[in-house]
Amino acid sequence: MCQYPSDGLFSPGSARSVPAADDVQTGRLLDETAADLALRATRYLRTRFRERVTIGDLSAHLAYSPSHLTRVFTSVVGTSPMDYLAAWRLQEAKHLLITHRLGVAETCHEVGYSSVGTFNRRFLRDVGTPPGSLRRIADRIAERTLPAVSLLVPAAGRIRIRLDIPEEMRRALGPAPYQWVGTFPRPVPSGLPTSGTLRRHIDEIELPMVPGSPWILATVFPDGADVHEQLAPTSPLVARLRVPEEPVAGPVTLPVRAAFPWDPAVLVALAAMVV
Numbered sequence: 001m002c003q004y005p006s007d008g009l010f011s012p013g014s015a016r017s018v019p020a021a022d023d024v025q026t027g028r029l030l031d032e033t034a035a036d037l038a039l040r041a042t043r044y045l046r047t048r049f050r051e052r053v054t055i056g057d058l059s060a061h062l063a064y065s066p067s068h069l070t071r072v073f074t075s076v077v078g079t080s081p082m083d084y085l086a087a088w089r090l091q092e093a094k095h096l097l098i099t100h101r102l103g104v105a106e107t108c109h110e111v112g113y114s115s116v117g118t119f120n121r122r123f124l125r126d127v128g129t130p131p132g133s134l135r136r137i138a139d140r141i142a143e144r145t146l147p148a149v150s151l152l153v154p155a156a157g158r159i160r161i162r163l164d165i166p167e168e169m170r171r172a173l174g175p176a177p178y179q180w181v182g183t184f185p186r187p188v189p190s191g192l193p194t195s196g197t198l199r200r201h202i203d204e205i206e207l208p209m210v211p212g213s214p215w216i217l218a219t220v221f222p223d224g225a226d227v228h229e230q231l232a233p234t235s236p237l238v239a240r241l242r243v244p245e246e247p248v249a250g251p252v253t254l255p256v257r258a259a260f261p262w263d264p265a266v267l268v269a270l271a272a273m274v275v
Contacts, residue, residue, distance in 0.1 A: 037062065038076035038262040041069065045085045049092060050112045055082055077262050078187040078240075084264055087190060089113070090126055091265035094232035097131055098138045104131045126267045128192045134269065138227045150197040151182070155208030160251035162204045163218060163239060169256065173237075174223030176200045178230075181254075183213040187240055188264045193217070204251055214243045218254050219266050231269050235259060238266070 044061055045053065058081055059066040073081050089111040096102045096110055108119040108131075123131045161181055165173070179202055182193025194213035197205055207216070218239040221229050228234075239254035259266075 034072050034076055035262075037064070037069070037072050041073055041081055042077070042084065042262045045081065046088055049085060049089050050110070052112070053085060077264060079264055083188075086122070087126065087188070087265050087267055090123055090267055091232060093119075093123065093131065094127065094134060094267075094269070095228070097134045098228055098232055101135060107131065126190045127269050129269055134231065137269065138231055141230060142227050150195075151193060152195050152197075153208055153210060155195075155210050157209040157247070158206050159209050159216075159243060159248070160204060160206050161216060161218075162251040162253050163202055163220065163256050164253045165202060165220065165237075165256045169237065169258075170202070172222065173202075173220065176223040177202060177220055178223075178225065179203075179205075179218060179220050181205055181207065181216065181218045182268075183207055183210055183243075184215045184217050185213050187215045187217070187242070188267075189217050189219065189238075190264070190267045192268060209243060216241045216243060216252075216254060218256065220256055233266050236266050238263065 040062060041058060044058060055066045055070065059069045062069060064072075070080055073084075077084060079087070093107050093111045096107045097104075102110065104120070105116050108116045111119075113119040120131060127134070129137060163179060163181070177200070179199050180196065181199075182189075182196025184191070184193055194210045195208050197207065199205065202220070216239075219233070220237040220239075221233060236259050237256050238259050239256045241252060241254050244252060
């Protein structure tokens with residue numbers, strides 16, 4: 001098991017092996033060099049998200065070629081460095097809108113965008129609601145308990161899904177945690193799912209198997225989670241699985257874990273579907 005220092009980054013010699021982002025379910029492991037590269041890259045991107053960072057800047061900082069850096073980073077994280085940076089900017093934007101209650105234009109410039117129009121379009125695409133609506137959604141969530149909801153589409157096949165949550169983690173979630181489970185085109189929680197469901201309590205669910213959306217992603221947050229945890233989680237519990245190519249008779253299991261330091265932000269504001 002990897003041990004992380006308090007800042008969420010590997011110290012020299014602290015990691016031996018970690019699951020690869022795309023293959024957690026198969027047990028494929030990454031070596032320490034790949035994991036350390038991903039961590040150093042994400043630290044650089046997170047601290048410079050307000051700047052006009054390019055893949056050339058990042059590769060020069062880490063002393064790797066852009067092609068090698070992109071290949072290793074994507075194998076660990078599940079998305080490219082520049083897509084990771086774009087997601088982190090929107091995650092910071094959610095934080096500013098919800099917690100600091102900044103206006104849309106001010107938020108746009110604070111997270112490195114020069115065009116409010118571009119910022120609005122990307123926010124809507126990846127978060128699932130316009131930035132100007134997020135604060136109103138947060139206010140409504142603070143006043144109510146989210147109901148169960150499903151986003152389903154017609155499909156020839158269906159798959160049963162069960163979340164596997166360690167007992168210690170389950171106790172910390174409280175008596176009625178929320179579970180979001182959805183199917184996505186990529187192994188990153190960006191944009192509304194092709195199909196998905198929100199439930200209270202941890203139950204087995206069934207979703208349609210939609211062509212072009214082979215990834216099952218899940219996020220779990222505790223009973224009594226505040227608005228920020230629901231809309232812009234900073235340390236979420238997550239799960240990820242590629243849909244098996246062959247049909248399975250019983251439910252597939254998604255092992256739930258704390259997010260790794262390099263995991264992409266959970267951008268999609270699924271609560272926007274129900275308020």
